[in-house]
Structure formats: structure tokens, C-alpha cells
Amino acid sequence: MESSTKLKLENTIMENQNFRPLDLKKKVRLGESLIQNLLFIAGFLSIFITVAIVYELGKEAWLFFGDPEVTFTNFFGTTEWSPGIGRFGIWPLVTSTLITSFIAICVSLPLGLAVALFLSEYASLKARSALKPILEILAGIPTVVYGYFALLFMTPLLQKIFGEGVEVYNMASAGIVMGIMILPLISSMSEDALSAVPRVLREGAYAMGATKFETSIQVVLPAALSGIGAALIIGISRAVGETMIVAVAAGSGPNFTFNPFQAAETMTGHIARISGGDLSYNSIDYNSLFAIALMLFLVTLILNLISQAVINRFRQRYE
Amino acid sequence: MNPNHDHFPEGDSFRQSLSGRYRTASIWRTLFLSALVIAIISLAALLYNVIDGAFGYVAYEYKNDPAEFTPKPLDDLNQPELLAILKANLSSGAYNKLNNEKPMEKRSKADLYTLTLERLIQIDTKQNWSLTESLLRGAEIRAEVAEKYPKAKLEFRSWITPVFLTTPMSSKAEFAGVRTAILGSLWMVGIAILFALPIGTGAAIYLQEYADKNFINRVIQTNINNLAGVPSIVYGMLGLAIFVRVLEPLTSGSLFGVTDSNGRTIFSAGLTMGVLVLPLIIINAQEAIKAVPDSLRQAAYGVGATKWQTVWYHVLPNAIAGILTGSILALSRALGETAPLIVVGASTFISLDPDGPFSKFTALPIQIYQWTTRAQSEFHAIAASAIIVLLVLLLTLNAAAILLRNRYQRKY
Numbered sequence: 213m214e215s216s217t218k219l220k221l222e223n224t225i226m227e228n229q230n231f232r233p234l235d236l237k238k239k240v241r242l243g244e245s246l247i248q249n250l251l252f253i254a255g256f257l258s259i260f261i262t263v264a265i266v267y268e269l270g271k272e273a274w275l276f277f278g279d280p281e282v283t284f285t286n287f288f289g290t291t292e293w294s295p296g297i298g299r300f301g302i303w304p305l306v307t308s309t310l311i312t313s314f315i316a317i318c319v320s321l322p323l324g325l326a327v328a329l330f331l332s333e334y335a336s337l338k339a340r341s342a343l344k345p346i347l348e349i350l351a352g353i354p355t356v357v358y359g360y361f362a363l364l365f366m367t368p369l370l371q372k373i374f375g376e377g378v379e380v381y382n383m384a385s386a387g388i389v390m391g392i393m394i395l396p397l398i399s400s401m402s403e404d405a406l407s408a409v410p411r412v413l414r415e416g417a418y419a420m421g422a423t424k425f426e427t428s429i430q431v432v433l434p435a436a437l438s439g440i441g442a443a444l445i446i447g448i449s450r451a452v453g454e455t456m457i458v459a460v461a462a463g464s465g466p467n468f469t470f471n472p473f474q475a476a477e478t479m480t481g482h483i484a485r486i487s488g489g490d491l492s493y494n495s496i497d498y499n500s501l502f503a504i505a506l507m508l509f510l511v512t513l514i515l516n517l518i519s520q521a522v523i524n525r526f527r528q529r530y531e
Numbered sequence: 532m533n534p535n536h537d538h539f540p541e542g543d544s545f546r547q548s549l550s551g552r553y554r555t556a557s558i559w560r561t562l563f564l565s566a567l568v569i570a571i572i573s574l575a576a577l578l579y580n581v582i583d584g585a586f587g588y589v590a591y592e593y594k595n596d597p598a599e600f601t602p603k604p605l606d607d608l609n610q611p612e613l614l615a616i617l618k619a620n621l622s623s624g625a626y627n628k629l630n631n632e633k634p635m636e637k638r639s640k641a642d643l644y645t646l647t648l649e650r651l652i653q654i655d656t657k658q659n660w661s662l663t664e665s666l667l668r669g670a671e672i673r674a675e676v677a678e679k680y681p682k683a684k685l686e687f688r689s690w691i692t693p694v695f696l697t698t699p700m701s702s703k704a705e706f707a708g709v710r711t712a713i714l715g716s717l718w719m720v721g722i723a724i725l726f727a728l729p730i731g732t733g734a735a736i737y738l739q740e741y742a743d744k745n746f747i748n749r750v751i752q753t754n755i756n757n758l759a760g761v762p763s764i765v766y767g768m769l770g771l772a773i774f775v776r777v778l779e780p781l782t783s784g785s786l787f788g789v790t791d792s793n794g795r796t797i798f799s800a801g802l803t804m805g806v807l808v809l810p811l812i813i814i815n816a817q818e819a820i821k822a823v824p825d826s827l828r829q830a831a832y833g834v835g836a837t838k839w840q841t842v843w844y845h846v847l848p849n850a851i852a853g854i855l856t857g858s859i860l861a862l863s864r865a866l867g868e869t870a871p872l873i874v875v876g877a878s879t880f881i882s883l884d885p886d887g888p889f890s891k892f893t894a895l896p897i898q899i900y901q902w903t904t905r906a907q908s909e910f911h912a913i914a915a916s917a918i919i920v921l922l923v924l925l926l927t928l929n930a931a932a933i934l935l936r937n938r939y940q941r942k943y
Binding site for chain 1: 765
């Protein structure tokens with residue numbers, strides 16, 4: 213039907229000598245497609261960056277794990293890390309990373325969630341617009357400044373509270389300050405999740421006679437739980453990858469301990485300290501840093517992917 | 532409708548439980564509010580801590596008595612007299628080195644005065660106190676100093692001064708400044724933005740205007756979101772492996788005839804930072820482009836514009852304010868990042884201004900890190916001063932971003 217109309221039209225045009233045949237096909241414009249290809253390359257560069265990260269970290273990590281001295285039992289079975297003299301137990305770096313991150317989450321999750329609940333459920337529009345910039349300032353402060361704060365404010369404070377057992381460099385102060393740093397992230401992501409809960413759910417709860425608190429905790433919070441979970445995961449990922457606070461305040465030297473008041477170097481802190489010195493390429497120390505960085509990259513990548521998947525599922529449910 | 536009375540309690544028991552429920556509600560409300568208060572207190576404590584460190588009493592001694600060099604009081608000397616003292620007492624090697632950096636005759640009186648103090652008389656800081664201590668325990672501090680260091684002078688000092696901003700690094704905290712660090716930071720951020728802004732905007736245009744919803748474009752989008760969450764130190768490792776090592780001929784400048792450096796240059800650092808902020812710039816630019824209404828595009832197509840003409844003449848001019856705002860925010864992120872710079876190899880002691888992309892460098896956050904981790908408390912004082920400089924810079928950038936957004940953002 214359509215093609216026959218087109219044919220008829222073309223025939224009429226052909227028959228009439230005064231009309232030039234109209235070319236309705238899309239023209240191939242060289243400049244346009246060149247630009248499109250350039251833009252595609254710009255977009256594709258991000259894939260290239262990821263590939264480069266995996267390739268470069270993987271290559272050096274491969275050299276590290278290929279070293280005959282680095283065995284599986286050595287790596288996961290011993291608790292001393294000092295590649296220069298043949299000690300390859302990764303645990304001291306991992307435990308301190310886990311402890312500082314755990315402390316950070318213990319601080320930032322309850323506080324961040326409470327702040328989010330207050331801002332989204334209780335605060336008036338005016339109060340919210342006045343309070344949110346404060347959190348944004350907190351989020352915009354460079355992490356090295358938090359490191360200064362941890363070492364010269366939080367540590368003396370902890371020493372005053374808990375006495376002499378608190379070392380000058382310790383995981384607790386780094387963890388707490390890291391929690392303060394992550395707080396705005398968790399609160400803003402949680403607040404987004406809470407605000408996305410449809411108003412009808414709240415109105416329904418009020419109609420049943422629920423108080424504001426009951427509505428918030430028993431209706432809104434469960435409805436926003438997946439978004440809050442995503443915020444928590446991003447928070448963990450941020451804590452695991454955070455470098456400067458732990459490099460300044462948590463201690464410089466791997467130490468296998470579970471006492472948060474002792475000094476212990478984290479994975480990121482270790483990379484920062486070792487690479488900051490004079491490091492010769494192709495040494496086992498150099499390669500080991502890439503192995504640690506690869507572990508960091510993979511852990512944070514998996515956490516970020518999970519969080520994104522959770523958010524995407526959550527969005528589908530309400531929009 | 533048959534109301535079920537079991538589920539709607541009435542009477543005294545209901546009222547009693549109701550007041551209990553209200554009490555719980557108000558307790559929790561206070562708890563939620565107190566979390567916010569804790570956040571605000573943390574911010575206040577942090578700022579207080581920094582300001583507290585940057586001012587205060589300091590007790591210092593002269594290592595060498597000024598009377599050894601001049602009979603007149605030091606403050607009364609004029610420029611030629613100071614010059615003569617320096618020339619007479621400095622070793623000729625040291626004098627020539629200073630002369631090469633900047634001719635001594637042309638230096639100002641204040642400059643020479645500082646040099647005399649730094650090189651000849653040599654200040655020895657005994658102890659310094661924070662602002663709070665200085666204000667609350669002034670008398671005690673004076674008594675303590677008189678007893679412990681009888682020869683020492685005590686003065687109230689602001690560690691952050693115009694001189695602090697304009698002098699280069701020094702191994703003595705009293706004479707150290709952040710000039711080389713600020714210049715290094717600016718060079719680095721400049722290179723980062725020159726690299727990331729065009730590519731980031733291009734990628735955002737591609738993803739918003741050109742990309743079909745196929746597999747590869749979905750992968751690109753997911754990948755960009757993930758790159759934004761990669762720890763900054765991993766970018767540092769990438770920079771070390773690629774820019775510092777593999778591309779050394781390019782980043783050290785040996786391709787361009789620069790011979791006195793290795794790959795650990797401003798150029799490497801700038802590119803690393805550019806890669807780090809690229810995902811942020813793309814995401815922000817995408818949001819800005821998304822905000823341009825479709826009707827504008829349709830109108831352009833309607834009058835026969837090609838896709839690129841539509842993008843170039845209609846979409847971009849309307850999105851540019853948003854894109855620039857996002858870029859400024861990315862820039863302030865780059866300014867505060869420390870970890871990648873440590874890995875890429877910022878030097879900590881640089882007393883010469885960076886003179887191009889291929890020079891060794893230091894940056895403001897690197898200096899803060901370096902000074903914070905020193906044991907002597909006078910270095911903590913200059914770390915606090917450097918933090919104030921950094922925070923003021925960041926505040927200015929953010930204010931500029933907000934102004935730009937409010938001024939040029941069009942509402943549809």
C-alpha cells in the first residue's frame with residue numbers, strides 16, 4: 213500500500229517535466245558521521261580506561277603471584293606482610309582495612325540514616341534547604357583534611373576518654389573520622405530513597421492513626437530499604453578505598469591486631485606509604501602494590517555493581 | 532463496610548497507649564535531630580581544629596645572636612645594610628645560589644630580612660601553642676617560657692600570612708610557604724581539565740544524543756557509573772603504570788627535548804587527575820544535556836538542521852552552563868585529591884616554581900599530608916595554615932559554580 217503510493221507519486225513527478233525528482237533518502241554526510249565517530253570514541257574511552265586499569269594492575273599482580281615464593285598458603289595462611297624480606301601474609305592489611313571500614317560504617321550508618329529520616333520526614337522545606345548545604349560542605353572537604361582532624365583532634369580526644377591504651381596512630385580514630393566523612397553520602401542517598409516512597413503510603417498510615425514515627429519506621433523505611441541498602445554498600449566501598457585518613461592517622465606499618473586502639477596499616481595506606489618512597493620498578497615491593505590495588509579495585513567494583521543493581525530494581529518498583 | 536472493633540481500640544486503655552506512643556515518637560524525633568546536630572558539631576569541630584592550629588603563641592630562640600652580625604637592632608636595618616650583612620656572612624656558594632634564583636640587589640627589604648633570619652641568625656622554635664591555649668592560658672604560658680627557656684622570645688603568631696602564600700618550601704617551618712604547592716596544584720588542575728573537559732563533554736553528547744539503546748552503549752553507561760566509584764588510589768596506580776612508566780618519553784618531555792626529568796612530572800599528575808575526574812564530568816554533562824527540552828531539538832530538526840547542527844547550535848548553548856558548573860565541581864575534587872598524587876610521585880620538597888608541564892612538582896594537599904605527618908608541632912601549625920588556604924580555594928570554586936548555575940541556568 214505504502215510503496216504503491218510512493219511509486220505513484222514518483223511517476224507523477226517524473227511525468228511532470230517542471231519538477232526535479234525529489235530525493236527523500238537520507239543523505240550521507242561525511243562531516244556528520246565523522247563527528248559521530250569522534251564522539252563515540254570519546255564515550256568508548258571510558259571502557260578503555262577500565263580495560264587499562266584491569267590490564268595494568270593484572271599484569272603486575274600476575275608477576276607478583278608468579279613469584280615462586282608467593283604461594284597460596286603463604287598469602288592467605290600467614291600473618292606477616294613484608295614482601296621485601298619474603299613475608300607474604302596479606303591478613304594484617306586486610307584485617308585493618310575491615311576494622312577501620314567497620315568502625316566507619318558503625319558511625320555513619322545510624323547517623324546518616326537518622327539524618328536522612330529527619331530531613332525527609334520531619335524537617336520543613338525551609339529547614340531542609342538550610343541544613344543540606346552543611347552536609348554538602350562536609351562532603352566537599354578533602355580527605356587529607358579529615359586526616360589532619362583524625363590525628364590532631366580525634367586521637368587526643370580518644371586518649372582523654374580511654375586513657376593511655378590508645379596509641380598515637382590508631383584504627384579507631386581513623387575509622388570514626390572516616391564515618392563522619394561518609395555520613396553525607398549515606399544520608400543523601402538514603403534521603404533520596406525515602407523521598408521516592410510515594411506519598412499515598414504515608415497518607416494511608418496516617419489514616420490508620422499511626423504517629424509520624426510509626427509511619428516513618430514501619431511504612432516508609434521498609435519501602436525504602438533497598439535504596440538504603442544501596443547507600444550502605446556504596447558507603448562500604450568508599451570506606452574500603454579511602455586512603456588519606458588512614459594514611460595519616462591509622463599507622464604506618466602492617467600490624468596483625470584486632471585492637472582498634474593500636475596502629476595498623478590498611479591496604480590503601482600501605483600503597484600510599486610504599487609508593488611515596490623511592491620505589492624501583494620491577495621489584496617485588498612494586499609488584500605487590502599492584503596486587504593489593506587489584507584486590508581493592510575488584511572489591512569496590514563488585515560492591516558498586518551490586519549497589520547499582522539494587523537501585524535499578526528499586527526505581528522500577530515506584531516509577 | 533463492617534468496622535471490626537477489635538482493631539480500633541477505644542476508651543482509657545487506648546488513650547493511655549496513645550500518650551505512650553506520642554512519647555516514643557517525640558523521643559525518636561529528638562534522636563533523629565541529634566544525629567543532625569552531631570554532624571554539624573563534627574563540621575564545627577573540624578573547622579575549629581584547623582583554625583585553632585593556625586594561630587597561637589610561639590616561643591623561639593635565636594641560634595646566633597644578632598649582635599654578632601650588626602651593632603644596630605635588626606628591625607632598623609635598611610635594604611643595603613641587610614645586603615651587606617648577607618654578603619659578608621654567607622658562604623660564597625650559598626650566596627651565588629640565591630643570587631641565581633633572583634638577583635640579591637633586586638630583592639625587597641622584607642625578603643632580605645627573612646633571609647637573614649633564616650640563614651644567619653637561625654630561629655629555633657622551642658614550643659608553640661594552639662589558639663585556645665594561647666587565649667585561655669596566656670599568663671601560664673608566659674611563666675612557663677620564662678622558666679624553661681629563659682633566652683627565648685614569646686610572640687603571638689598567625690602562621691597564615693601573606694608571606695606564607697608567596698614563599699616557596701623551606702625545611703624550617705617558620706620560613707616555609709605554599710607558593711610552589713599552589714602553583715603545582717594550579718598547573719595540575721589546568722592540565723586535568725584541558726584533558727577531561729572536551730573528552731567528557733564529547734562522551735556525554737554521544738551518550739545523550741547519539742547512542743541507541745544497544746548493548747555496547749549500555750556497557751559504556753554502566754562502566755562510567757562504576758568508574759566514578761573506583762578508589763582514587765587505584766587511579767594513582769594506573770597513572771604510575773601508564774603515564775609515569777609506559778609513556779615516560781612523552782610525560783617526561785624527552786620527546787620535546789626536556790632532559791632533566793623522569794616521568795614523575797606535573798604532566799603525568801595532570802593526566803592521572805584528568806582520568807579520575809572524567810567520569811564525574813561525563814555524568815554532570817549528561818545531566819545538563821538531559822535538562823535541555825526535546826522541543827528545542829524537534830524545532831531544529833523541523834527547519835532542516837542536521838543532528839550535529841542541532842547539537843552544536845541548540846543543545847550545547849543551552850547546556851553549557853550546567854556542563855561548566857559540573858566541571859568546576861570536578862575541578863574542586865581534583866584540587867583536594869591527595870592519594871593519586873602520592874602514588875604518581877609528587878615530590879615533597881620543591882623550592883623552585885614549576886616552569887612547565889615537565890617539571891617536578893608538589894601540590895597543596897601533598898604539603899598538608901607531609902606537614903601533618905611530621906612530629907614537630909610547628910609543622911602542624913603550617914599544615915593548618917595550608918588547609919585554610921586549600922579550603923578557601925575550594926570555597927571560592929564552589930561559590931563560582933553556584934553563581935554560574937544561578938545566573939545562566941535557564942528554566943523550561
